[in-house]
Amino acid sequence: MNDFWKHKKVSEFTDEEWESICTNCGHCCRIKLQDEDNDEIYYTNIICRYFDEKKCLCTEYKNRCILVPSCLKLTQKNFKNIPWMPKNCAYRILGETGDLPIWHPLVSHQPLPMEYSVKNKVINETLLSEDDWEDHITDEDFNRV
Ligand code: SF4
Ligand code: SF4
16 A cells, blocks of 8 residues: 555554655764753764765665664664654654655655755764764754754
8 A cells, every 4th residue: 555654553564664664864863962961962963974975875774783883773662762853754753643744755756855854964973073073063954053
């Protein structure tokens, strides 16, 4: 069924259906910093070293959690319990609304609009010293905070 997410519980999705929800927007691959005092999470405009910005894909998807221990494996069980997931993450939207937005490629049958992806908006972590990360804190839409 083309709009399977409307007719099935998430727990009933096949692996392929589950993966197809991801838009590869890349926002969850941005480096995030946590305030030690209040645990608040801050987004940066820095992207994980394994993210290919041109293709908007993880280059190490199978080994991602080994290579990057902080890389989250989103599953049908945990996806509703990750408060820091980006607001435009399709899994988050599906969890909150039970549907996908009109700009989602499964709905629009078009590529993800650029405005929803990190393409041309991020700096690879390999190009920066960790000491400079704090200077790159932004909000989720890349505005300086
Ligand atoms: S390892 Fe891959 S999926 Fe994980 S944060 Fe890096 S680019 Fe993203
Ligand atoms: S934020 Fe959500 S939709 Fe975007 S790449 Fe990450 S898991 Fe996929």
